[in-house]
Amino acid sequence: MRQFEEYVKEIFAAFGMDPDTPATRDTPRRFLQAMFDSTDGYEGDPKLITVFDTECRGGPDCRLSQVVEGPIQFFSLCEHHALPFYGRAYVGYIAHEQIIGLSKLTRLVRLFAKRFTVQERIGQQIADSLDAMLHPHGVAVYLDAHHLCTQMRGVRETAPLTRTTFWRGNYESDPALRTEFYVACGLHRFEPGPR
Ligand SMILES: [Zn+2]
Ligand SMILES: [Zn+2]
Numbered sequence: 001m002r003q004f005e006e007y008v009k010e011i012f013a014a015f016g017m018d019p020d021t022p023a024t025r026d027t028p029r030r031f032l033q034a035m036f037d038s039t040d041g042y043e044g045d046p047k048l049i050t051v052f053d054t055e056c057r058g059g060p061d062c063r064l065s066q067v068v069e070g071p072i073q074f075f076s077l078c079e080h081h082a083l084p085f086y087g088r089a090y091v092g093y094i095a096h097e098q099i100i101g102l103s104k105l106t107r108l109v110r111l112f113a114k115r116f117t118v119q120e121r122i123g124q125q126i127a128d129s130l131d132a133m134l135h136p137h138g139v140a141v142y143l144d145a146h147h148l149c150t151q152m153r154g155v156r157e158t159a160p161l162t163r164t165t166f167w168r169g170n171y172e173s174d175p176a177l178r179t180e181f182y183v184a185c186g187l188h189r190f191e192p193g194p195r
Pocket of ligand 2 (some may be wrong): 097
């Protein structure tokens with residue numbers, strides 16, 4: 001850690017920070033601690049998240065009844081620039097014979113978000129691990145995020161929100177189910193038709 005602090009100090013000084021003021025003397029250490037905390041998703045294992053048995057009664061309940069959780073706030077580091085992107089996740093699934101505690105959905109989102117990653121991969125990993133853990137009839141994941149790597153650097157001045165969706169199972173084949181997911185998330189708004 002000591003050695004890393006020296007590297008960070010050297011890099012920050014090269015960019016113009018005065019590393020020897022009372023306010024900045026500990027900055028390399030604090031920076032490294034913040035990086036460590038922001039990437040502790042690597043320590044987690046989705047297999048440790050408990051699932052509960054339930055009963056599939058078949059019929060429309062099992063094909064269509066959604067569990068939707070969100071917004072789940074997340075913070076992440078873009079693997080291309082090592083700068084933050086942050087936003088909201090909404091996760092939905094249609095249970096078959098297994099369910100998961102709602103707080104565990106939050107844990108799952110943060111597990112994959114608190115890493116060096118990209119928004120698409122977070123959504124994919126959430127969808128795939130829910131699929132593998134619960135064998136549900138469907139999984140829906142919606143993420144929107146602000147990417148500081150584009151916004152801070154002025155690469156893009158507008159369109160500050162990047163949206164990604166992932167669908168598995170029944171959501172793939174049933175557009176009405178996707179609409180219902182958006183409505184449950186409060187993301188659906190009236191779009192005027194073509195004039
Ligand atoms: Zn980036
Ligand atoms: Zn079922």
